[in-house]
Amino acid sequence: MTVWTPNDDGFADLSSHDTFVKGAPHNTFARLRRDDPVSWTDWDGGKGFWNIVRHADISELNRNYQVMSSARGIRMEDQTYEEYLARRTFQETDPPEHMKTRMKVGKAFSRPVVAEFEQQIRDLCHPILDAALDKGAFDATKEIARQLPMMMLGRIIGTPDEDLPWLVEKGDALIANTDPDFTDHVLDKMDTDEYRMMPFNSPAGAELFDYAKRLIAEKNRKGDTDGVLHMILQPDKDGNVMPEQEFRNFFCLLVAAGNDTTRYSIAAGIQAMCHQPELLDQMQEGGDIWATAPDEIIRWATPALYFRRTATCDHELHGKTIREGDKVLYWWISANRDEEVFDDPNRVDLNRSPNRHMSFGQGGPHVCLGMHLARLEVRVLFEELAKRVKLVEPAGDHKFLRSNFVGGIKELPVSMQAK
Amino acid sequence: MKVTWVLPGGEEVVADVTEGINLMEAAVAHNIGGIQGECGGSLSCATCHVHVEGDWLGKTGEKGDFEDVMLDMADGKVTDASRLSCQITASRDLDGIRLIVPA
Numbered sequence: 001m002t003v004w005t006p007n008d009d010g011f012a013d014l015s016s017h018d019t020f021v022k023g024a025p026h027n028t029f030a031r032l033r034r035d036d037p038v039s040w041t042d043w044d045g046g047k048g049f050w051n052i053v054r055h056a057d058i059s060e061l062n063r064n065y066q067v068m069s070s071a072r073g074i075r076m077e078d079q080t081y082e083e084y085l086a087r088r089t090f091q092e093t094d095p096p097e098h099m100k101t102r103m104k105v106g107k108a109f110s111r112p113v114v115a116e117f118e119q120q121i122r123d124l125c126h127p128i129l130d131a132a133l134d135k136g137a138f139d140a141t142k143e144i145a146r147q148l149p150m151m152m153l154g155r156i157i158g159t160p161d162e163d164l165p166w167l168v169e170k171g172d173a174l175i176a177n178t179d180p181d182f183t184d185h186v187l188d189k190m191d192t193d194e195y196r197m198m199p200f201n202s203p204a205g206a207e208l209f210d211y212a213k214r215l216i217a218e219k220n221r222k223g224d225t226d227g228v229l230h231m232i233l234q235p236d237k238d239g240n241v242m243p244e245q246e247f248r249n250f251f252c253l254l255v256a257a258g259n260d261t262t263r264y265s266i267a268a269g270i271q272a273m274c275h276q277p278e279l280l281d282q283m284q285e286g287g288d289i290w291a292t293a294p295d296e297i298i299r300w301a302t303p304a305l306y307f308r309r310t311a312t313c314d315h316e317l318h319g320k321t322i323r324e325g326d327k328v329l330y331w332w333i334s335a336n337r338d339e340e341v342f343d344d345p346n347r348v349d350l351n352r353s354p355n356r357h358m359s360f361g362q363g364g365p366h367v368c369l370g371m372h373l374a375r376l377e378v379r380v381l382f383e384e385l386a387k388r389v390k391l392v393e394p395a396g397d398h399k400f401l402r403s404n405f406v407g408g409i410k411e412l413p414v415s416m417q418a419k
Numbered sequence: 420m421k422v423t424w425v426l427p428g429g430e431e432v433v434a435d436v437t438e439g440i441n442l443m444e445a446a447v448a449h450n451i452g453g454i455q456g457e458c459g460g461s462l463s464c465a466t467c468h469v470h471v472e473g474d475w476l477g478k479t480g481e482k483g484d485f486e487d488v489m490l491d492m493a494d495g496k497v498t499d500a501s502r503l504s505c506q507i508t509a510s511r512d513l514d515g516i517r518l519i520v521p522a
Contacts, residue, residue: 062459095461103485106465106488362457365461367459
């Protein structure tokens with residue numbers, strides 16, 4: 001289903017994954033931003049939740065982690081305390097605990113460290129793009145967008161290329177756990193109780209963890225100290241080592257979240273090139289545009305549609321009372337189209353600056369750990385694509401993920417003409 | 420109070436800053452290139468690194484433990500004058516402070 005102009009009726013059910021198979025319901029978000037900035041959604045799968053949709057409101061709450069906690073889960077699904085303990089990553093902690101993990105893993109993803117990957121990313125782009133362009137017409141999500149983040153994941157964790165398709169398949173099963181194309185254990189459609197202590201309620205979590213354990217053992221045996229995993233498993237200055245369960249969940253997070261988000265940013269960028277032909281011309285002119293284009297593509301994509309917080313006390317906002325214990329969803333996808341912040345928000349403007357998008361959860365302690373890598377991958381991929389093509393066109397209907405959590409084009413038929 | 424940012428090319432930007440906000444927020448409000456402040460001042464990103472010029476450094480207070488670790492992840496050369504500007508609050512004592520944005 002090709003969706004460029006939003007076509008929801010303005011009253012879409014935000015709790016329903018099916019709503020999102022037609023793309024994000026932007027007319028609904030626009031109405032909520034205008035008329036009902038703190039709205040309540042009933043949900044038949046559990047307790048309902050509040051929707052925060054304006055950029056300014058999300059900005060204000062996002063920094064206020066004392067009132068809006070991450071430590072009760074970050075998706076709309078309810079979690080018991082024991083599930084939370086078993087499944088949590090540092091995404092599901094608040095400062096100062098959150099900062100302790102961040103200190104351990106942050107360096108590996110810091111901008112100076114990530115900048116060293118640029119040539120490696122470029123080298124990976126060449127065969128990916130050449131192979132796709134040889135086909136002429138192809139699914140750009142599968143042939144391009146999926147490939148680069150997967151290959152980079154392999155470089156970062158130090159795993160052999162032949163393992164990558166399996167790893168990415170498992171990562172997809174975790175994060176797209178509401179789309180039957182990606183998992184046999186569709187979260188809202190079957191009894192996943194058996195797996196509720198596993199990361200993302202999924203048996204794929206257990207398989208990934210076994211893999212990580214074998215990988216680390218093998219690396220230790222060889223004395224191989226390359227890669228992020230080794231860096232993360234080093235004791236901190238007080239001699240503390242990340243506990244096994246936390247490492248397991250972090251590894252799953254790395255494989256899942258670090259992979260499909262960049263994929264869907266790249267896919268959304270290619271989708272935009274199909275619909276706004278001037279983007280290719282601008283990219284080919286080059287120069288300053290590469291300082292701003294990646295963030296605009298990532299704003300446009302907003303692969304993480306929302307993150308949830310839980311109120312730690314009663315909180316008043318726009319005349320509504322959010323009660324202690326209520327779930328509160330920050331809809332980044334809505335903030336990123338907020339007319340108050342972005343001129344012509346429904347168009348891609350590669351020169352947009354400043355670009356205060358929230359795709360990475362900017363403005364709060366949980367800002368995306370991998371954001372520098374994501375931007376770099378997006379920039380280099382589109383630089384290399386623009387060097388090679390003279391025409392990018394849609395070649396059929398594209399399809400969105402069935403998920404209200406991850407926004408992504410899972411099939412993107414395009415035709416491209418090489419220069 | 421007044422704050423001056425010295426940009427990597429040598430250009431200076433001077434702005435009036437409201438007391439009580441932090442100097443990362445002030446920089447973002449004035450679109451100072453090189454200061455992103457992506458985590459909103461919660462010590463999670465190290466994208467508001469500055470060098471505090473000369474004697475102003477002593478007036479900005481002590482670095483915290485977390486700040487020291489985060490500085491290790493920052494862009495630009497980290498020196499004894501390095502601070503994360505989100506950890507410096509605008510106050511009368513700092514009126515006239517000069518911050519160098521590292522290249």
